[in-house]
Amino acid sequence: MKPQDPLLHVLGQSVYVDDLPEPAGMLHAAVFGSPIAHGLLRGLDVRQARAIPGVVAIVTAADVPGRNQIGGMVQDEPLLADGAVHFVGQPVACVVATSREAAHRGVAALTADIDELPGVFEPREAHRLGQLIIPSRTMARGDVDAALATAAVVVRGQTRTGSQEHLYLETQGALAVPEEGGRVRIVSSTQAPTAVQRAVAGVLGVGMHDVEVDVTRLGGGFGGKEDQATPWAALAGLAAWLLRAPVKLVLSREDDMRMTGKRHPYDADYAMGLTGDGDIVAWQVEFFQNAGASADLSPAVLERSLLHATASYGIANVRAIGHCCRTNLPPFTAFRGFGGPQAMFVMESALDHAARVLGVDRSVLQQRNLTRTGDVQPCGMPIRSDNAVRTFEQVISQFGFAAKQREIAAFNAANRRFKRGAALMPVCFGISFTTTFLNQASALVHVYTDGSIAVSTGAVEMGQGVNAKIQAAVAGVFGVADARVRLESTNTARAANTSPTAASSGADLNAAAAAQAARAIAERLKSHAAALLECPESAVALADGRVTAHGAATEWTFEKLAQAAYFARVSLSAQAHYATPGILFNRATESGVAFAYHVFGTALTEVTLDALLGTYTIDRVSCVHDVGTSLRRDIDRGQVEGGIVQGVGWMTMEEVVYRDGKLQSANLGTYKVPDILAAPALDVAWLEEPNAPSHVTGKAVGEPPLMYGIGAYFALLNAVRAAGVAADGMLEAPMTPERALLLLCGERP
């Protein structure tokens, strides 16, 4: 039976795109990206590149047989630049050669003739110039102007959060193989096989049924391969189709970093009104989202920011405004949290501001204002849980927050050079695609005559353990060991019209569909068993690999039953479709039930700052997380731990630096993510919730923990203040050692 992914990984037997056996005659592709951030593309000099031994072809926009367009939400993204370039690294040409080395040499030998135009890189500037990808949106509830006018305390300010590179360890890539009848088969490292299929079909001018996309697993995704895996698969597909030869395109790390989008940087304005006791009565926030050069998923990311404008707090009077600002940077894209983290940072910054004005600890304001049952979100969706309060209180009691604060105060009084800080960070995160139609999934289940089981769904395995969860769900239905269930690759020929594996919903949706298909087969099997055993169907069950009747084991093993059912001409296959019930978000009115449910949790972060050098350690993050009743808590724990460290990275050392649109942090030497020595100690506790609503696989767990990382920023801010620095200017993340030292020196950068 099939060893699970972890075992294949440690044995080195897991296959990624670049590890696939190379078909005979396979060519390698590399991409020439625009060296200029904005300009008119006059021409491309290919003479030198063509002369390089091994170079077979140089593919440009003129070679596209169908539509040179791969935009998903908005059709504003050419596959290859045509007439104009809009960001540094925008694909202009694809060099195809007999070796990877020759392809890269070919790229280096290309020169583009570009008339440079002024570039816009800051979202506020793009907004001033009216460069918006979609009309600005407002989500409002109550009367925020009146509430601000009468509030005892009003704080106003601005914040800024930086980008974040996904740094999936496996770079983007695809292998395209032309097949008979003008068909193309593509193995892609994508979270969205259907998006790749649709884009390739459009580019080639063929039907979607002429393009098969197959995904075994990704070496990490984090949102970075939701929309942004498509160009590379489409370029490989195009080259393979044109040259009638297999083509592999795997980005080098530096090309990947330069050419692909990352987490959206946000600027924001806020105004918060509070009572003298610290109750928030008004919240106004305006997001200036840096969307980059094309829409990609930016409108959906912005929508999630608006839907998370109030973060974990219940506020009656709210106005959240969002601007999706077009700039000359690579299209920013999905990244774990998807606009939620950016919105939460603004809220926590405003609470920090208000706490300073009111002279209380930020945690006091947090706790007073936590959302609870009966609160209504700005979109009109009611909150149906007190888990925000419960996780917050459990963190305080379980991890001894009050004692820690005393301990830290004593440490800081006794130490001049080193200062400690702590902060609490509550998270309330909505689960579902806010684009309602995406909340569907299908699955195909086969039981073979030997009792082995194969499952195909639209879920893509990228380390988050979705396959193991689906496997457990299906095995549970058939009452067999997990190892009897094999998860097939994700393939558009077996699972059509799939939603991307994203929004933390991959397991929710696909395990539900797979379980539904499995149940259909199990019902047929039980019915057949009832006939064989001459007992009522209701008395038959499948458990421990056997058929039981009236609770007692029979001589019928699962495999024997499968074989008998086959000979009796009972179908051992089923396809099922699942659509999340009860959700509907209406963009026209900016209202509705956007989410199936919310996931809650709270984290406590502790840090130590060297007040002389501005360096620091993130010592420990302790959290209480709301995962419901999970089939695989070990997998959930991995998602929580990994999410925290990624979030801490975003808030501390991970700094994406562009200068005039050129990425300065374009390799791992200049862009640092947490290593094993930088990772904090982690304590993960679960919110025990006896009456939790049941989900097939527990509550979604992929994204929410990332936002615990925001606590690291505010813990560091507290440590800076313990060194006697006011730190009352605009809050800007990440808190790199540079930012910390300049704060400590009283310098304005």
Next chain:
Amino acid sequence: MPDGPLSGRLEREIQFVLNHRVVALRAHPATPLLDAIRGTFGQKATKEGCREGDCGACTVLLGQLRDGQMAYRAVTSCLVPIGDVAGQHVVTVEGLQGTAQQPTPVQAALVAELGTQCGFCTPGIVMALTGFLLTAPHLKQDEATLALAGNICRCTGYAPILRAAAALVAQHQPLATATDRVPGLVATRALPGYFARIPQLLAELPPRVRLTQLPAGARVVAGATDLLVQGPHRLLDHEVALAGDLCGDAIEVVDGDLVIGAGATMEALSHHPLFLAFVPEMPQYARLIASQQIRERATLAGNIVNASPIGDFVILLLALGAHIRLQGPDGTREMPLDQFHTGYKRMDLRPREWLAAIRLPAGQRDKRVAFEKVSKRTHLDIASVNSALWIQVDGQRIVAARLAAGGVAPVPKFLSQTSEALRGKPLDNATVRLAGELARAEVTPISDVRGSALYKSRLLERQVFAHFQRLFAIEEGLP
């Protein structure tokens, strides 16, 4: 495979042991080992994550016969020139011969703790942990953590990997004191049985060619931990001479001075007792310099000749008053290191001359040395600013001082004016403040991805304060 158009005539025959068998290939000696493993030999378990030694996904073990016994180290195969592998043993995940039924203890521990999610970094983690079991002096948890400091995992947050390491540490304690761990690890199946036969296989391979002269036009490649980062194509069109064929790696006392062969690695020097007499805290400072995988390959000579204004070892050597020995067609010459770098990436190196050795004068021994480095990430990162202070005091008065700093000038900078000004000054806050001011005045940092000019200037001043705190507990600059 980088089978570039010009490389044919530059190729040579290279033999080594890959896992259990002797292999041979014709390749340009600067070809990254990773490309040979994945390309020529088609073994795909070793992953390419960055090609710059920063992610560790391509970590393999490299073993060589030293005094009749195998010495292994974990290295990033993307930065190892294949020419340097000649006559050595390369071990990849395939070579551990774990199976689904019987994974190695390292593999089993990672599965048990779910220390693998997407799996792409995992082969590197497996090799780093296996290397830890083979080579860590005491088989302690903190050694395991350091052995993993060159491996990036973007999924797990490292916690389950640390739990797996803890389980391995506990399991393998009985082996901690063994002089040769191979038999013990073969017994626990952490290593396959063929490891016992490797010394014999290696002994039958042809010995390395020794060069006495640098061929005209040849570029010297030492550890290649920066040259290959800049791109193999820069080397593959040229003839290269491997430092391992050209220079020794001995660390020895000659006429009272410490003489370090240009082939000596950072890791070897960082733990060498003769060097610790100059810099007792070196093992601690070494943690701030690269990763173990990189330090096992990177050489001091490379750090000097690479001429990066931000090299870590070169800053220490400048503060220590090192001299360098250059060898060429016309013989040997020696100069103080602080006169070698003449401008950005420019140095006083004549045609066909190479750096053969570094000499630390005996008089520099037993003084006090402090090193500071600040980067975005504390470990395996390039400094925003680094600096070192060598100082000799008599009671409360400074007799002599040498301050050097990186990241603040076009060259690794010896701060001669600040150093001179410290001579004869009392050890007090005013002196420290003055040193900070003078240091800032003596440098010309630029704004780049590692920080703004303002930050670097402030950081240098604060590092000067930190040196005096570390060495003399003077609390200048504290809140």
